[in-house]
Amino acid sequence: MTSVFFLPGSVSRSRMLSAGLLLAMLACAAIGAMPRTAFAQQVSIPNFWDPNERFLKPDLSMRPRVRFLTTTDFPPFNFIDRKKRLTGFHVDLARAICEELDILPKCQIQALPWDELQKAMADGEGDAIIAGLEVTESSRKTYDFSRTYLSIPARFVTRRTARLEEPVYENLFRKTVGVVQGSVHARFFEQAFGERKFVAFPTRQTAFNALKDGSVDAVFTDALSASFWLASTDSDECCAFSGGPYISREFFGDGMAIAVNKGDTELAEGFNYALKAINDNGTFRSLYLKYFPLGLF
Helix, strand or coil: CEEEECCCCCCCCCCCCCHHHHHHHHHHHHHHCCCHHHHHCCCCCCCCCCCCCCCCCCCCCCCCCEEEEECCEECCCEEECCCCCEECHHHHHHHHHHHHCCCHHHEEEEECCHHHHHHHHHCCCCCEECCCCCCCCCHHHCEEECCCCECCCEEEEEEHHHCCCCCHHHHCCCCEEEEECCCHHHHHHHHHCCCCEEEEECCHHHHHHHHHCCCCCEEEEEHHHHHHHHHCHHHCCCEEEEEEEECCHHHHCCCECCEEECCCHHHHHHHHHHHHHHHHCCHHHHHHHHHCCCCCC
């Protein structure tokens, strides 16, 4: 287990990365190395909050600690950096939440394998899961959730020299779109763009390769994976996002939220207060541009 206490100078070490995770980390590092100012004017910052809604700031002073559980294998959300430190969007977001709630000295984040997170919560080893746990009818029976703080939309990726303009449906006429066979994005495309031609590929990488060599005119997939590829040397700067984001609760879920133990409404509402404040004061924007400089929306 990797534990990080949000205190000045606190550093933890963890187990070494697997080869697959290291490759994903390198892709994330490639994005982070890009000049952020170049993207800041182009990136749309998502906003999931009603500006008129207000949340009460709870008094959590009587809690001895607030323990977040996460994983090490979901870059750029949570991962081990080259200095063996637990870091990522979720780690920084948890820290910002604790600062807003004035409980930073009491906050702790622990990294576990994905399949151990829920057992750890059940055994009383954590107070919240911040790791992209899916919000479903089944998971709501076990946990309460904060409001959504981020979602991963679907996007079209095209060659820079042949971008899709709105209306996308009309401009897909006589074009071929690559999708990943059996994916939710393939099913969404077939339902939303059923009369437009598509080709199913066994992997996302083979679809991107086909786009790069001109075998297809676009790829329709999740924005996070697409942003990794666009920022990598493998894309050779051939391509870019085209059109706007596609969001569907039916196909892509409710987005990301923080899970707390069932009945712990005080903590869930406290997270809502902090997340709204982070959104309003610009902290969310800074974190979003830091970890998603190409944007998702």
